[in-house]
Amino acid sequence: MKFLKMIGNFYSRNKLSSVVLLILFCAAMLVANFAIGRYRYFTYTQKVFCNSGLDHFVYFMPAGFGPDAITLPPDEYSKKVEDYHRKIKSFHAVRSIISAxxxxxxxxxxxxxxxxxxxxxxxxxxxxxxxxxxxxxxxxxxxxxxxxxxxxxxxxxxxxxxxxxxxxxxxxxxxxxxxxxxxxxxxxxxxxxxxxxxxxxxxxxxxxxxxxxxxxxxxxxxxxxxxxxxxxxxxxxxxxSENFFIDLNPESTQKERNDCVQYLDRQGRFVTYDKIKTDTEKAVSRTLKQELPMPFFFLFVSTISLISISILFIYKNLRQNSIYYLCGCSRKKCFGYMAAGIGLISVAAGGVNIILMKNIGFLVWNGFLSVDPMIVDQKSILLIVLYELLVLFLSIGIPYTVYRRFTPIETYRRAQQ
Amino acid sequence: MIRVSHLFKSYGTGENKFQALADVNLDIPDGSFVAVQGKSGAGKSTLLHILGCLDDFEKGEYFLDDVNVKNLKDGKLAKLRNQKLGFVLQDFSLINHKSVLFNAMLPMFFNTTPLKEMKQKARNALKTVGLAEQENKTASQLSGGQRQRVAIARAIAGNPSILLADEPTGALDTGTSKQIMELFSKLNRQGLTVIVVTHDDTVAGCCNRKIIIQDGKIIRDSPNGEG
Known part of the structure; x- marks a missing residue:
């Protein structure tokens, strides 16, 4: 109860600053979520593909179906695809296929x-x-x-x-x-x-x-x-879809593999897993270079602003804290009150962000919000918490490191100046 | 009981080094009413801050009720300040936007006193200093003399054994200063050790013992009235 009263006291003289800090926290976390969500979006399919374990596979796109295939009734088309799968499976070098x-x-x-x-x-x-x-x-x-x-x-x-x-x-x-x-x-x-x-x-x-x-x-x-x-x-x-993955058995003979590859070459186009991986890396890297500098720049600016404002907020409370020292409050306890004060603001901002992120689908679906695609899920909440902790650690840690060198009376004198 | 022996304290380093206290030896028994006098920069406030566990020192020993203060860490020093010491400073050091009652309760927020008891003790202290009727006003709504009395109420609310006052009448007029010193006398008669740093002879004259510091050294320590 006393602890809560002291935190309440922390806010009582800083109502406007607290609101400003809350807004800044909300904005910074939103930017953090957006930047990280965008990054995860751009790299998601790459990650899924790289973890697929399809290292020995080739992606085959048969040309045999041609433009006429579109005009086929769906069931006939499907039958044709299945026949094709059977044909490919009959090669000795083919261990298995993963069809669409x-x-x-x-x-x-x-x-x-x-x-x-x-x-x-x-x-x-x-x-x-x-x-x-x-x-x-x-x-x-x-x-x-x-x-x-x-x-x-x-x-x-x-x-x-x-x-x-x-x-x-x-x-x-x-x-x-x-x-x-x-x-x-x-x-x-x-x-x-x-x-x-x-x-x-x-x-x-x-x-x-x-x-x-x-x-x-x-x-x-x-x-x-x-x-x-x-x-x-x-x-x-x-x-x-007629395209599928083919698992070329690395234990098959070179001739068996060549027979299969030559057939695939005649029947359509194929790309290896490594080629897809390399092309994906290039494409993702290009996209990240184009799309991410702005969000991450905003994230950097908002984080620096947030930490600066938090530190100013703490300095503003230093006079009050120096009086606490006179009354027998330890340095750690004093900074603990401030950490709790700012921490609660960050928790509130985190809450606002989580509610927003939970409902972002609804907002976008109903046209209330227009955002670029991004991945937001439970991991985003974890990232929000980590981001909050980092900001809190720096906001409290920097002034604490500076002021721990001073005795209570030195802090008091500085605060009075 | 305060016991200080061979205490040294300096500020700065190298050529800028300033010796604030040099080989100070001092015993202050419980229940004393002591004035520490000296010119500006003599080291009287430094001594008070060290006695109040607000400042550190380089050499020497300081025992407060048989506790060696030298080796204590910040947390223990804070506990000592909270339990045994009360401070009254020239600038009142109040939280101006908070109520008189809150200010008087402040030291007890940092110990285990229950909230209800805190209020009771703070009200008793305010009654002692004659501000019982003002508890709901903010500190900023009070006059200088009243603010200093709130500071005294805050200093005594937690029942400390020593009250340390650094130029407590420095910002007050003569009449109000007299009232504050009468209050200190009353508290001393109730058993509280009172140590007042002042450059004002009238204020010092109210105390039972006078210590004069010059260039960081005690040059005279005598009962009041002995020269």
Whole structure:
């Protein structure tokens, strides 16, 4: 109680300064969040790709489908892709392939524009989902469309912000060839907050970068099983991209590998994992150089301003503190009161920031706020806390280091000047 | 009980070194009423600050109630200041925007006295100095004499054994100075050790013992009235 009264006393003479400091703290943390969120956004897909463990793989973009493939009915197109996969798998040098996920659309809450993505286990292993709440899909996840509890799913994007983990909801599937529809229950087991990336493998070109292998948007991710795929192929129109990853067995003979590579060369284009990695690094580095100097400059300026104002704030309280010394307060306790005073302001600012970051999806979705894409999640809260601690440490530490050299009476004299 | 032996204190270094106290020896028994006099720069305030554990010293020993102050760290010194010492300074050293009651309670915020008891003790101290009716006013609303009395109330509220006053009447008129010294006499009669640093002979005349410092040395230490 006495401690709180002393902190209250710290604010009582500094009402306006406290408000200014609170605003500065809020602004600095917002800038910090933005700068770090942008950095994480630019490097996210790179990190995911580098951690995928696909070192021996090549990304293959067959040309055999050609422009005519677009005109094929989805089911015929898919069949052609699957036939192609079988052909590639027949090479001795090919250990396995990771094909693109099946994608399809459905109607959710009477509105189109959403869909599903089927992740096979190898895809989940290579590209783990960035779960922000709940859990990811695994071998125990329910993929039975006829089960009463609904198909286990990870929900991506703001479209599903109202659905809680454990909730069940219904989506409506539309088949390609008829107007009949089927309602399917979905059971939310995990969520990926925006930006929610899912593997697409839709990009084809000579220079492939990690971010081009992913899609962003509001989708429902389901675990692919033969039964679920068959159900969806019957009741909706899932599609698959023709591009895929091929695992070239390093233990196969050179001739076997050459046979395969020559075939791939004839049939389309392929890029190695290392080439994608290098091109991605170059692209990310270029993007970071273009996009980040400004946010980080603002972060630097706001941090310096914040620390300076905090230190001035402390110096302003020095007279009062020097009186505390006369009354038997130790130096550590005095600075403890000030640290708590400024700490509470920073906690309040942190709270404001966390509330804002928690609701940024809502604000952006409803047009209240327009910000460049960035990654904001639980890690951002940790970063906010670390940033707060750093600012507090410097704000209190600098004056403390200066004044610990002085005796109480020297501090008193200086404060009176 | 204060016991100081061979105390040395200097400021600055090299050519700028100034010897503020040189080989000071002093015993002040409990219940004394002592005036420390001397010209400006003689070292009287430095001595008071060292006695008040507000300043350090280079050589010598200082025992406060048998506690060797020399080896104590900041936390222990602060505790000693809080429990045994009360300060009254020329500029009152009050928190001007806070109430008289808050100022009087201030030292007890730094010890374990419960809040309710703090208020009671502070009110008693304010009653002693004749400011019981002013407790809700802010310090800035009071006259100079009243502010000094608040400072005295603050100094005695925590029941210290020693009251240290550095030019307590320096900023006051003659009439108010007299009232303050009468207050000190009253507190001394109640058992409090009072040490007053002053250059004013009238103020010093109210004390029972007079110590005169010159160039950092005690040149005279005698009961009042003995020259």
């Amino acid at each position: 996920p099946w994608n399809g659309s459905f109607t959710f809450q009477n509105a189109a524009g959403s869909g599903y993505t089927l992740y096979r286990d190898e895809l989940l292993k290579a590209f783990p989902l960035r779960i922000t709440s709940g859990r990811s899909l695994d071998a125990d996840s329910n993929s039975d469309p006829n089960s009463g509890g609904g198909i286990d799913a990870v929900l991506c994007g703001y479209l599903y912000h109202n659905i809680k983990i454990g909730d069940t909801f219904t989506v409506r599937l539309h088949p390609y060839k008829s107007s009949q529809y089927t309602d399917v229950k979905i059971h939310a087991i995990g969520k990926m907050d925006d930006p929610a990336y899912t593997v697409s493998l839709g990009f084809g070109g000579t220079k492939v970068q990690a971010d081009e292998l992913f899609d962003r948007g509001s989708v429902v991710i389901l675990r692919e099983t033969p039964k679920l795929l068959a159900f969806l192929q019957k009741n909706s129109t899932p599609q698959i």
